[in-house]
Amino acid sequence: xxxxxxxxxxxxxxxxxxxxxxxxxxxxxxxxxxxxxxxxxxxxxxxxxxxxxxxxxxxxxxxxxxxxxxxxxxxxxxxxxxxxxxxxxxxxxxxxxxxxxxxxxxxxxxxxxxxxxxxxxxxxxxxxxxxxxxxxxxxxxxxxxxxxxxxxxxxxxxxxxxxxxxxxxxxxxxxxxxxxxxxxxxxxxxxxxxxxxxxxxxxxxxxxxxxxxxxxxxxxxxxxxxxxxxxxxxxxxxxxxxxxxxxxxxxxxxxxxxxxxxxxxxxxxxxxxxxxxxxxxxxxxxxxxxxxxxxxxxxxxxxxxxxxxxxxxxxxxxxxx
Amino acid sequence: xxxxxxxxxxxxxxxxxxxxxxxxxxxxxxxxxxxxxxxxxxxxxxxxxxxxxxxxxxxxxxxxxxxxxxxxxxxxxxxxxxxxxxxxxxxxxxxxxxxxxxxxxxxxxxxxxxxxxxxxxxxxxxxxxxxxxxxxxxxxxxxxxxxxxxxxxxxxxxxxxxxxxxxxxxxxxxxxxxxxxxxxxxxxxxxxxxxxxxxxxxxxxxxxxxxxxxxxxxxxxxxxxxxxxxxxxxxxxxxxxxxxxxxxxxxxxxxxxxxxxxxxxxxxxxxxxxxxxxxxxxxxxxxxxxxxxxxxxxxxxxxxxxxxxxxxxxxxxxxxx
Numbered sequence: 001x002x003x004x005x006x007x008x009x010x011x012x013x014x015x016x017x018x019x020x021x022x023x024x025x026x027x028x029x030x031x032x033x034x035x036x037x038x039x040x041x042x043x044x045x046x047x048x049x050x051x052x053x054x055x056x057x058x059x060x061x062x063x064x065x066x067x068x069x070x071x072x073x074x075x076x077x078x079x080x081x082x083x084x085x086x087x088x089x090x091x092x093x094x095x096x097x098x099x100x101x102x103x104x105x106x107x108x109x110x111x112x113x114x115x116x117x118x119x120x121x122x123x124x125x126x127x128x129x130x131x132x133x134x135x136x137x138x139x140x141x142x143x144x145x146x147x148x149x150x151x152x153x154x155x156x157x158x159x160x161x162x163x164x165x166x167x168x169x170x171x172x173x174x175x176x177x178x179x180x181x182x183x184x185x186x187x188x189x190x191x192x193x194x195x196x197x198x199x200x201x202x203x204x205x206x207x208x209x210x211x212x213x214x215x216x217x218x219x220x221x222x223x224x225x226x227x228x229x230x231x232x233x234x235x236x237x238x239x240x241x242x243x244x245x246x247x248x249x250x251x252x253x254x255x256x257x258x259x260x261x262x263x264x265x266x267x268x269x270x271x272x273x274x275x276x277x278x279x280x281x282x283x284x285x286x287x288x289x290x291x292x293x294x295x296x297x298x299x300x301x302x303x304x305x306x307x308x309x310x311x312x313x314x315x316x317x318x319x320x321x
Numbered sequence: 322x323x324x325x326x327x328x329x330x331x332x333x334x335x336x337x338x339x340x341x342x343x344x345x346x347x348x349x350x351x352x353x354x355x356x357x358x359x360x361x362x363x364x365x366x367x368x369x370x371x372x373x374x375x376x377x378x379x380x381x382x383x384x385x386x387x388x389x390x391x392x393x394x395x396x397x398x399x400x401x402x403x404x405x406x407x408x409x410x411x412x413x414x415x416x417x418x419x420x421x422x423x424x425x426x427x428x429x430x431x432x433x434x435x436x437x438x439x440x441x442x443x444x445x446x447x448x449x450x451x452x453x454x455x456x457x458x459x460x461x462x463x464x465x466x467x468x469x470x471x472x473x474x475x476x477x478x479x480x481x482x483x484x485x486x487x488x489x490x491x492x493x494x495x496x497x498x499x500x501x502x503x504x505x506x507x508x509x510x511x512x513x514x515x516x517x518x519x520x521x522x523x524x525x526x527x528x529x530x531x532x533x534x535x536x537x538x539x540x541x542x543x544x545x546x547x548x549x550x551x552x553x554x555x556x557x558x559x560x561x562x563x564x565x566x567x568x569x570x571x572x573x574x575x576x577x578x579x580x581x582x583x584x585x586x587x588x589x590x591x592x593x594x595x596x597x598x599x600x601x602x603x604x605x606x607x608x609x610x611x612x613x614x615x616x617x618x619x620x621x622x623x624x625x626x627x628x629x630x631x632x633x634x635x636x637x638x639x640x641x642x
Contacts, residue, residue, distance in 0.1 A: 030466045032473060084435060088428045107409045107472055110431055114405060115465035117435070121442060122462055125454035133446035133454070141443055144436035145351045151428055152353060 009308050013054045014047060017071045024072055024119050036100045036112045040079055043095040048208070049074040049179040055312070056183025056197050058305040066186040069126040073136065074179045076120035081143055083113040088151060089234050096225035132185045135198070139174040146170025154235035157255050161242050165206070173205030180204075193300065200296040204313065207289035211319055213238035214282050217273050229266035232257060239285060243278035250276055290317050330629050334375045335368060338392045345393055345440050357421045357433045361400055364416040369529070370395040370500040376633070377504025377518050379626040387507040390447040394457065395500045397441035402464055404434040409472060410555050417546035453506045456519070460495040467491025475556035478576050482563050486527070494526030514621065521617040525634065528610035532640055534559035535603050538594050550587035553578060560606060564599035571597055611638050
């Protein structure tokens, strides 16, 4: 996913944040953490959270320094959570590169995640408005709860869609929501407006995660940076799987997936889910979240600064195909 | 270690903090985390960090609510770090009870630590003074660096005492230092004074950890809540080991300790370290830190509120015997 089309607007901002992320992970005292974190940064990632902080801040009056602290804080929280997730998912590859846990082991990965999380706190404390701290600390707790929920829900083919939606809310949507709201907070928007930005980010985040979950079935190993079907093999029951399980015969087959299922075997499962119509149904849901996101933007006073936010939404919509 | 002698002073405070810790770990959405965290709370622990927050706050004018938030925040950070440490140390028992990782596995332990850390952040944000946030976020980063340093230094019998002292500073002393300073901050002490409290806590914390490291050789399994010599068996090279290694023959023997060394074999190593005079030398260092701590208190304007702090120092001194 390339958000290059936005770069005429915020290329300099994103580059500055990237530099600051390099500063954040520099640690003379812990060269191993630094090396691990730099590899994580080099692997890229969409930086969608910092981008949202930058774009929403433009709706008001901001000091760049505050935008930057907020953007770095949210990205560090995101990085910390994926490092820990890779331990639990026993993931060897992310974004086409070896994961920290595969290269240095689970213990280094755990402490690297702790370091990144602690660092995010350091950036957070530099944000002047305490409302920003409240928002971030709340979603960080939810993120941890979401992590453990995901762990417990693995290979549980009897859970319902509601638990899935609640889980992706915690695991993904709330941090994106907070990123959008933080931009509004540091730009001193009226609380009514920055709360709307939270809701906007929530809807975008829900759609974003559902699309990610669709791509696990429709993407190529090259585009995903990891084998297709990997989430399902790991026991993560996502929206396409729920729709696929509406077919009882397919449901019985999917139930057979365990930790021992080999990657090669997954091809048949992926094909069956794709053939079931589950992808299309999931896309409808992802799109409905995006429509809700756009509707929130329509509640804002007209401003040219809303345009890039709408462009991202359009882009996320196209990303499915 | 029982700090009962203090209880006439702060029994009600400590009980209130204990109640609030129960509130902090309550999680309707994540019953597993709640259960794990409650077990950790039930295992007790000295609550030395919250106690320091309470006692140092009494040197100034405080709102109880702010003291409580700070005390709960520091204890949650401490709890998070020990849950993660138990994963790395592969510890089955802590304070005489099964660890979270032994009961629910490494993944649950990792996420429970994440949850506790996130919760600490939530409490931290309720502290009004941003100086408190800066102090806590800084030591939290140092704590993470200390964790990874400890991991790298395992079974490295060629490290020097300086790296040991730096490690225990990060792993233990700085959070106790921050606890002491936080009490001063929420009690609106003059910055000169709350910085002195940081230094006081730092010296106490250094002594505290050295004493813990001595007890690994002199304590009984019952009093330690884990087998004696367990730190050494885990490859943690502590102050008594450095002194013991001044004897070249003993140094060569200690070098043989690996992850494979059985608990039963450790008895001979423990006896050899004890017979080497290393314990007494370590006690001298621990005591010298305590003397520095007392000297800091002597720089304060006379006040009866200093007495319990001096009592703790005396108690920690006696704890060695």
